[in-house]
Every structure is written in C-alpha cells, then in structure tokens.
Amino acid sequence: MSDSVIRLETDVVVVGGGVAGCMAAIPALEAGMGVVICDKGKLLERSGSVGGGVDHYLTVMETGPEWDTPDFLLKHIPELTDGIVDMEVTDRVVREMPRVLRKLEELGVDFKDPRTGTYDRHRSFGLPGAYHINFDGTRFKHHIGQRVRRGKATVLARTMGVQVLVEDGRAYGVLAFDIRAGTWYYVRARAVVLSTGDVNRLSKNASGLAFDSWHCPYNTGDAQAMGYRAGATLANMEFTETTLTPKGFSTQGLNALVSLGAYFLNRQGERFMFRYDPKGENARRAVLADGVINEYLEGNGPIYLDCRHLPADVLDHMEETLQIDRHTLPAFYRQKGVDFRTDPIEVSISELSIRRSGLYFRGSGIAVDVNAESSVRGLFSAGDSATVSGGIAGAATLGHIAGESIVQYLKEPRTLPDVAAGELAGLTAAAAVHLEQPDGPSWRAFEDRIRATVTDHAGVRRTEKGLRLALDTLHALGREEANLGAAHHHDLMRVHEARNIRLNAELLAEAALERKESRTGSAHRRMDFPGTDDEHWRSFVLVDRTDDGPGVRTLPARDPLSAAFPRSRQQNGG
Amino acid sequence: MDSQGGALAAHNPIQIDPNSCIRCTLCDWVCPGDIIYKEEGDRETLPVVAFPDECWYCGHCESVCPTDAITIVFPERMLNNTTDVLTLLGTIEPGDVPAMEG
Structure with a gap:
C-alpha cells in the first residue's frame, strides 16, 4: 500500500465510542488530557449498542430500603453469577454505581418517568430488588456522546481499530483506518482503552440473516481480538448468551x-x-x-x-x-x-453472543483489575468487552472507572515507545492486504461457516467431540483468512470483523473444551458433563496468546482475575 | 451451504421515497452499519442503500428522517418465519455423549 499513515500523538486513545468508551473519555477530558476516540459509526451521539436508545438501567440508588444498598446487592452477586465472578472488580463497580448515575443525570440523562416525576423501578431477571429503572432512554447516548465532543476530544469517525501496539508489556498506541476514505492512522498514546462491546454474528438465528441480531451486529469482538493479539489475558470466553x-x-x-x-x-x-x-x-x-x-x-x-x-x-x-x-x-x-x-x-x-452469559457482572472478554486495566499495562477495557459487565450501567460505571484510573496512571512519567519509521508501512500493508486481492474469497461465506460450526458444535449443547470438530473448522478457516478479498475499505472492515469473529469463536471453543462441567444453563452446557461441579470448576477459564496458539489455564474464582496478571506475580515474588 | 448474507441481496429493507426525501444526509450519518451512502452537498442525488444485506433493522434512519421518507420493510423470512427452532440447538449424535450411569 502506498497510502501514507497519519500520525497522531495524544494521552488516551479509545477504540469504540459507545457508552463505556465515552464514559472513559470524560474523566480524562475533565483532567485536561488529550483524547482520541475511534468509532466505526459516524456520530458519537448515535454510535454503539444503545445509539438508538435504551429502556432500562440497572443501579443501586441508596434510597433507604436495605435492598437498595451496594452491600445488599453485592451479597447476592456470587449466587446470581453461579459462583464465577470477579468480586473484587464487581465490588468497586457496584459501589460506584450511585455516583455514576448522578454523573449521567448531570450530563442530561433523565431517568425519571414523566408521568410521575419519580424513578420507575422494576424487579426483573432474578435480581433481589427493584434495581432496574425503566425509562425513556431514547437520547441516553446523545447526552454522553455530546459531552465527549464538547470536551474537545478528537473524534475519528467511521474508523476501525485493528491493532494495539505494545512494547515490554505496555500499550502505547493503536493502528486504525477510515472505513470510507481508507486513511490510516497511527495514534500514539500513553494509555489505550478498548471498548467495542460484545461478539455477534457468531451463530445462526431463525431468520438466517447474519445481521438480524439481538445486539448490535457491528460489534464483532474487535476489542477482545485486538487485546488477545496484544498479549492481554481473556476470561469467561466459554459462556455465551442468547435471548x-x-x-x-x-x-x-x-x-x-x-x-x-x-x-x-x-x-x-x-x-x-x-x-x-x-x-x-x-x-x-x-x-x-x-x-x-x-x-x-x-x-x-x-x-x-x-x-x-x-x-x-x-x-x-x-x-x-x-x-x-x-x-x-x-x-x-x-x-x-x-x-x-x-x-x-x-x-x-436468538443467535448466540459472547457477552455475559445472561447474567449481570460476569463479563466475557478482556480480564481487568479494579482499575479496568488489563494484564497489559496501559491497556484498559470496559463495557461488554471486559470481564465485569452489566448492561449500559456496567459499561458506564466501569468505563468511568477506567477514565479515572487512566488519569492516575498518567501521573507517572514514562518514556513512550514508538514504531520504527520503516515498520509502520509494513503493519498497515499487512492489515490492508485484502484490498490487493479483491477477487479473494468472500467474508460472507467465511462467516457462514463460522456460524454453522458454532451453532452445531459449540452452541447451546456442547460435547468434547463437537468442540473438537468446531476447532478443526475454525483452525481451517484461520489458515484461509489471509486470502479473503475486499473490494473497498468498507469491505476491509467486514473482513477484519470476520477475522475477529473467527478468533473469538476459537477462544470460545477452547475455553468450553477446558470447562468439563455445565454451568448457567445453556450458557455452557456440556452434554458429556451435565452437572455443575463446584468442587473442581468453581474457577475461571483464562486464555492467553502463546507461540502455539491459545493457551488455556484456570484460576480459582475466589481470586480476582488480576491475580493471574504478570504484575501480580511480580509483586508476590513469583 | 447456508448462505446467510447473500440470500437477502435481493431484499432492500430501507425503502426511501424519492418524492419526500430532501437529500439531507442524516440517514447516512446515523446508520451504524455504514450501509447508506449519500453524497454530501449534492441536492440532486438520493441516498443509496449500498449494502442492504448488512442491515440490522434498527431503524435509526427511519426515526431520524425529517420528512418520514424512509420505511423499514421486513422480508418475508422474518415476518413469516418457518425455521425449525430445533435446528438452532446443536447437533448431538448418540455416540457423542457417554451413556450416563444408572
């Protein structure tokens, strides 16, 4: 590719301008930092899963009754998540919820019912109290996106992130491209946030239309794939969600x-x-x-x-x-x-997604600590791409925690690495290679094969034999993916999405193969291990990139996921 | 092979009435899938639904259109769906699962 790469220097780069990404940007903007935010959509006011609106918001409000306190909800979370949840991170998220709710109201979100002037709170989805505010959130994202725009963030609209740059276990930037103009960006930043939501277009649904999906079909696990390739630990990838x-x-x-x-x-x-x-x-x-x-x-x-x-x-x-x-x-x-x-x-x-297995607070994706930081230093994640997630409230709250943590993280002066001048063109050329082969195989047929194998062998009924069959197919697709063709940059986006879906599906199958029990109903049902086995499997399944493909390991669920991070082992002298 | 994407190529879910469309570009801006293209600053050309099979049926375009020129039309396979739900529930052969004791 002869396209030149535009180089931007900033404090924070956010990939994914939905609720979590925007809420992460806001504290950084308030602290006077430079923020670059990339989103595949055009308008931050409308982009992300709830760009069109949302009708409920989960929160504790501390209005008086015992159930409305963080302590009460936290006490019930292990049971609500079948014992597999990062309680250290969840504890911080739940305690921050009332503050983030007030902040959203300051941004202009009106959670009250216009008929009564009060909060219309409902009990649903097995929660031990009326934690859901039902409200008209048609303009919910509008307020958040507008705050980011007014805060003078640099918005790279219609721009897809493809690679996180890492040196010595620390993130220092992102490569991204404009899906219409084809412009490439190298955003060199002191901190990186990945917040592109959940993984969709993963399995079949009744209509057979790939983009007819419950959650946003343009959320394709980009953050999870980018994070994994950059060396971040992922967890809970075996749990899928259907509605x-x-x-x-x-x-x-x-x-x-x-x-x-x-x-x-x-x-x-x-x-x-x-x-x-x-x-x-x-x-x-x-x-x-x-x-x-x-x-x-x-x-x-x-x-x-x-x-x-x-x-x-x-x-x-x-x-x-x-x-x-x-x-x-x-x-x-x-x-x-x-x-x-x-x-x-x-x-x-519906079709399956990798999100949070139909539960609140047990997210699937990039493992994060109490600061929303991943195992890679300077790389943060929030929303449905992170391991503690809970709808838009979880995204808003962990996103805000990420933003405040980044403000602290950046107080420590560090030398920022840089891509060698000659290397940058090679990286973008590799990512854009599909444009050189427009007649290559279609991402559509490639994706259909992912959906067929996930549905048949890694979906709501799993066996060892089936999961191995799925992995065979997914590995074969992995060997073919470099040949996929793209006629233009819009297609190049879809090719990268398809590759990310394939990688997420592979990690799903690897993690599901490891977990030799069933848990949370159809979120992970092993027909060959039909019972829930708390004695051996009250553990997280983690996946990491190794030279031989995904490496799988487990961690007792009483530990926070960050106990598996290299920095934690260093602190413990391990 | 089950060809999910290609099968809808004939169906355009985003119907734009050329008589009421004022060529304003809002539908292009709000589409989360980058599937509607409208040349900016051109008062003549209509928006083009470039990738109809990539539509989420979210209706952002319909809801934002200032003259209600856009109608989302669902295809027959969504409205009167005949898929057997069992086909979505995985393929399990008898030999795949060890026989349970008892």
Whole structure:
C-alpha cells in the first residue's frame, strides 16, 4: 500500500465510542488530557449498542430500603453469577454505581418517568430488588456522546481499530483506518482503552440473516481480538448468551415484557417457566432462555409470549414503550399482522453472543483489575468487552472507572515507545492486504461457516467431540483468512470483523473444551458433563496468546482475575 | 451451504421515497452499519442503500428522517418465519455423549 499513515500523538486513545468508551473519555477530558476516540459509526451521539436508545438501567440508588444498598446487592452477586465472578472488580463497580448515575443525570440523562416525576423501578431477571429503572432512554447516548465532543476530544469517525501496539508489556498506541476514505492512522498514546462491546454474528438465528441480531451486529469482538493479539489475558470466553425474541426477528425488548408481567406458554398452553425457576418469568435471562430451549427439545414447541392477561393500562404502557429499545419492533408486529394485546407471539431463541452469559457482572472478554486495566499495562477495557459487565450501567460505571484510573496512571512519567519509521508501512500493508486481492474469497461465506460450526458444535449443547470438530473448522478457516478479498475499505472492515469473529469463536471453543462441567444453563452446557461441579470448576477459564496458539489455564474464582496478571506475580515474588 | 448474507441481496429493507426525501444526509450519518451512502452537498442525488444485506433493522434512519421518507420493510423470512427452532440447538449424535450411569 502506498497510502501514507497519519500520525497522531495524544494521552488516551479509545477504540469504540459507545457508552463505556465515552464514559472513559470524560474523566480524562475533565483532567485536561488529550483524547482520541475511534468509532466505526459516524456520530458519537448515535454510535454503539444503545445509539438508538435504551429502556432500562440497572443501579443501586441508596434510597433507604436495605435492598437498595451496594452491600445488599453485592451479597447476592456470587449466587446470581453461579459462583464465577470477579468480586473484587464487581465490588468497586457496584459501589460506584450511585455516583455514576448522578454523573449521567448531570450530563442530561433523565431517568425519571414523566408521568410521575419519580424513578420507575422494576424487579426483573432474578435480581433481589427493584434495581432496574425503566425509562425513556431514547437520547441516553446523545447526552454522553455530546459531552465527549464538547470536551474537545478528537473524534475519528467511521474508523476501525485493528491493532494495539505494545512494547515490554505496555500499550502505547493503536493502528486504525477510515472505513470510507481508507486513511490510516497511527495514534500514539500513553494509555489505550478498548471498548467495542460484545461478539455477534457468531451463530445462526431463525431468520438466517447474519445481521438480524439481538445486539448490535457491528460489534464483532474487535476489542477482545485486538487485546488477545496484544498479549492481554481473556476470561469467561466459554459462556455465551442468547435471548428470547419474536420468531424471525432478533430484537431487544424482553426485559420490558417480562418486567411488566408477560407469560411464556408452550404448545399445550402451559405457563411452564415455574418448572425451571420459582421466580417464573422473572428468572435470570439465562434461565428463561434455557427453559424455552428445553421445552423445544422435549417437543413442547412452539413457545409463545402471552400478554393477553395484562390490564389495559399496562398494555398501553407496553405499546408506548415498545419502540424505545428497538425502534422497528412496532413496525415488525404491524407488518407481520399480529397484535400482542390479542395474539400470543411465537418466540425463538436468538443467535448466540459472547457477552455475559445472561447474567449481570460476569463479563466475557478482556480480564481487568479494579482499575479496568488489563494484564497489559496501559491497556484498559470496559463495557461488554471486559470481564465485569452489566448492561449500559456496567459499561458506564466501569468505563468511568477506567477514565479515572487512566488519569492516575498518567501521573507517572514514562518514556513512550514508538514504531520504527520503516515498520509502520509494513503493519498497515499487512492489515490492508485484502484490498490487493479483491477477487479473494468472500467474508460472507467465511462467516457462514463460522456460524454453522458454532451453532452445531459449540452452541447451546456442547460435547468434547463437537468442540473438537468446531476447532478443526475454525483452525481451517484461520489458515484461509489471509486470502479473503475486499473490494473497498468498507469491505476491509467486514473482513477484519470476520477475522475477529473467527478468533473469538476459537477462544470460545477452547475455553468450553477446558470447562468439563455445565454451568448457567445453556450458557455452557456440556452434554458429556451435565452437572455443575463446584468442587473442581468453581474457577475461571483464562486464555492467553502463546507461540502455539491459545493457551488455556484456570484460576480459582475466589481470586480476582488480576491475580493471574504478570504484575501480580511480580509483586508476590513469583 | 447456508448462505446467510447473500440470500437477502435481493431484499432492500430501507425503502426511501424519492418524492419526500430532501437529500439531507442524516440517514447516512446515523446508520451504524455504514450501509447508506449519500453524497454530501449534492441536492440532486438520493441516498443509496449500498449494502442492504448488512442491515440490522434498527431503524435509526427511519426515526431520524425529517420528512418520514424512509420505511423499514421486513422480508418475508422474518415476518413469516418457518425455521425449525430445533435446528438452532446443536447437533448431538448418540455416540457423542457417554451413556450416563444408572
């Protein structure tokens, strides 16, 4: 490639301008630091998973009742996460939640219900209190993105990060390219934040359309892949998440429906969810999905979502708020010709994502410590790409912690490495090689093969044999990926996304093979090890890059993940 | 082979009414998937849906359009879906799982 590379020097570079990335940028901007923020979207006010809006926010508020305190919620988290959670990081996140909520309100987010002027709080997803604020978050991301823009961050819009630069275990910059103009950037920075969300386009769904996904299909585990390649430890990659959606359309909106009282019925008309959990439809999302999967396997499908019993005012509220989480959901029902007031809606499980296994606080991805820093110094992560995550509240809170930690981290003067002049062109040429072979194999067919093998062999029912088959396919795809063709820079983005999805799928299969037990329902179900084995498997599975591919190890879950970081071993003299 | 992406190539979910479109570029700016392209500063050309099979069906474009010129149209395979949900639940052969004791 003859394209020249634009070089930027800054204090902090953020890859992924969603909630977590923007919230990480804000404390740095407040401290007067330079921030460069890359996002594949055009407008920070709209980019990321909740750029179109969000309808619920999980938080403790300390309003008086015991359940509304950090201590009460924290006490229940080990049980809510089936004993596998980084409690040290979760403790900090939960305690910071009230402060971050106030900060969001200062940024202009209105969490109150305009009908009552108070917070409309609901209990759902098995949580031991009414921690969810249901609210009109249509402009939630707008306020956060605007704060970053007004704070004079340099926004590299429509720009995809492809590589974190590391020397001696410390991150010092990012390589990125503009997905339309093709401009390459070398952002040399004293700290790096990776916050590109979860991993989607990973398995099949009912519609068979790769981009019809519950969560944002443009979130393709870029952070996890970049972090892994740069030497960061990843954890919890074996746990996947699925939700229940109207069959044919993988969409958000389950939380609102179950918190307002919708039922699930099987083909016999039985409200079966109490057979799976005493909380019925208010069980954790992983349990809800698992119940529906079991009903289908036992021949009790199709499964329906039923709202017909609800009072008119609840149905009115449901109808008014249906579009907040997904603008097009009312149009889907309209074009389909069904009305949830009078018709049961057939449901399916969605495609899988690597996110946080249907639980709050057990994230999957880059292992982080209490400062949101990974095992690579100066490399931070927050949101669904990090190992403590909890929806937008988790993203906002850990993101803010990352930002404040970076302000502290940067107080220590350090010499910043640099890429050798001749080396930079080689790095960008390698990443752009797909443009030199536009007739090479398509990323679409490549991705289809990932989805087929993950669905069949590494999805909601796993065996050793199946996982090895999946790994064979994923390794074969790995050998082919350098040949993929790209006709333009938009395509080059999709090729890199496809490569990142493949890598995440491989790490998923490796970690799932290691965990010889089942845990959290269909998040990790080994048909050959059907029981949960707390004696041997109350442990994290970690993956690291080695010369021979992914190296897998375990760590007792009573330890924080950071106990496995090199700096921790150095401190302990190990 | 199951070709997820290519199968939708014929279906364009983002219908733009050329009579009410004011050529303002907002749909291009808000699309999270970089699939709508509108030449900036050109009052003549319509937005082009360049990669219809990469649409998330999020409707950002529809919701932001100042003249309601955009309608999201779902394809038949989403509206009247006939997929057997069991095909999403993994392939397990009897020999894959050791027989349980008892």
